[in-house]
Amino acid sequence: MDTAISLNKVTHTYQANTPFAQNAIDNVTLQISKGSFTTIIGHTGSGKSTLVQHINALLKPTEGHLEVLGRVIDPNTTNKNLKAFRKHVGMVFQFPEKQLFEETVLKDIMFGPKNYGVNDGEAKKSAFNAMELVGLDKALADKSPFDLSGGQMRRVAIAGVLAMNPEILILDEPTAGLDPRGHQEIMDLARYLNKNKQMTIVLITHQMDDVIDYATNVIVMDKGKVVKVGSPAQVFSDPKWVYGMQLDLPSSAEFAQQLKKAGVNIGQLPLTIDALADRIVRLVGKGDTK
Structure with a gap:
């Protein structure tokens, strides 16, 4: 698979050359493949947001490239x-x-394409296409975005990015503050863009269930460094290590851990709800719950 993003010994120092200098990311080397769905996880302050802001050059490396x-x-x-x-x-x-x-939903979504020199007609077409992608009714086009619900406003903002037809989409905790339905809609949209539009997705999240349900690749950060890269199954295979990184396990694995503590022979850690349910059914069928 081709590489979309490649970092080579990238360091970013805030307040460089001062007594307050601090490396937010430190000597990071990694690759992200085109068409992948990559999640970046790590406790607060581990360097996740600083890392992704380099991908579209909002920040530039202090060292490396x-x-x-x-x-x-x-x-x-x-x-x-x-x-x-x-x-x-x-x-x-x-x-x-x-x-x-902007004063209307349509104008707000059109702003990005127009800022890149697209004419009004093409910008409007891109905006309506983006509205359809994120599930916004075209009847909302002339409404003020500030009269919409929180979930709808979130989708207007995402549509404004999608109207520019990016090849890579970076999502920094895009479901923060949303109810479960809004959360599901945003995550399903990310999956659709990845699977159907071949868009490379880079997601920062604290929701470990989303890592299991959506990601093909996981990057774990700690103190500005990349400490592990692998599939969700590889990253969550060692609960003790996960807890040591101040992270949670996916909910199914967390429940399985509680069963183990209660003396239930759960076997290999199930990472999805379906896997957990299947394991419990098998154990009950065998009578092997002690």
Whole structure:
């Protein structure tokens, strides 16, 4: 599989060359494949957001370099031509609805394409396509985004990024503050974009169930360093290590751990609800619950 994102010994130091200098990410080397669904996990302050802000050059390395879709970014990279580059790397921040500002939903979604020089007709077409992708009724186009529900506002903000047709979509805790239904809708949208539009997804999340349910690849960060890369099954295979990283297990694995403590021979740790249910049915059928 081709590589979409490659980091080579990337370090980012905040307040460099001062007594307050601090490495937010430290000597990070990793690759993310095109078309993958990659989650980045780690406790608060581990460097996740700083890392992803390098992928569309919102931040530039203090040391090292990265290559994104063939574009090399290093400490000497200037802002010239980065605007065109950023069109291909969409970024959805936490609570993106706070960045809405236009008087109508349609104008807000059109803003991105128009900012990149697309004419009104094409920008409107892209905006309506993006509204359809995120499940927004076209009847909302002329409404103020501030009259919508929180979940709808979140989708307007995401549609504004998708209207630029990015090849890579970065989602920084995109479901924060949403109810379970809104959470499910946003995550299913990310899966659809990955599977049906071949979009490379990079997701920062504290929801371990989302890692299990959606990710093909997991990056674990701690103190600015990448400490593990692998499949969800590989990352969660050692509960003691997971807890040591100040992370949670997926809910099914957490429940299985409680069963083990109660003396139930659960066997290999089940990571999904279906796997847990199947394991319990088998144990009950065998009468092997002690």
